[in-house]
């Protein structure tokens with residue numbers, strides 16, 4: 001596939017990166033540097049867009065700016081974060097404009113500049129990027145990347161944002177939707193914590209769930225933490241035993257819920273009473289696919 005991509009890039013004079021994930025960005029960047037082609041790159045997330053031209057007119061490449069891939073769990077993609085279609089349209093038109101300018105022999109405005117579009121405030125800003133780096137592993141003075149590599153293993157994530165799956169927990173810290181269903185069917189006392197943002201909870205949720213967004217756990221929101229404390233205490237009284245309260249965490253796809261499990265484990269025995277926390281693998285979309293076909297998919 002990589003040889004095929006390098007061959008493809010050689011067939012064209014300008015490359016436009018419209019991809020939606022980190023491994024593909026590194027792959028396309030390296031292919032452009034190795035074949036000496038300018039890379040017109042645009043991206044959009046939620047209400048914001050960015051545009052720049054890499055490897056152009058002595059300017060930096062993507063690796064000059066981002067020599068190390070970000071940890072996969074810190075990357076918000078469009079599947080999880082959402083994006084407004086109009087923002088993508090605006091960025092796509094600007095990207096096409098830069099391609100046409102370069103193709104017709106006019107200069108691009110974004111050789112070492114980053115255009116940032118804030119759709120919420122309807123504002124454009126332009127910032128100067130750092131220069132091409134002599135130590136860059138692909139476009140620097142002594143490059144060590146001289147052919148395309150395995151970008152999925154380099155970045156630690158799949159080259160897609162459609163089925164991104166984080167793997168932050170051990171098998172003991174997770175249950176399948178089938179296992180969770182049997183816990184519900186047996187009437188085993190537990191808490192179900194839904195950590196999606198309110199806007200998603202309003203679309204659909206499981207009736208027994210309590211709702212605290214992941215962001216509130218990350219920010220240690222006092223109201224939400226106290227609410228969780230109360231729910232744990234109530235259940236502890238009902239359980240009338242010395243067992244730890246079991247908490248199952250769910251989100252849309254099973255990524256944010258893993259982050260929440262890690263946070264809650266840190267809080268167990270300190271900010272919170274001791275609890276047993278587990279993630280529900282695949283989240284509510286797995287529930288909709290495997291347990292309850294009538295549950296809304298979004």
Ligand SMILES: [Zn+2]
Nearest residue numbers: 061064136139
């Ligand atoms: Zn570079």
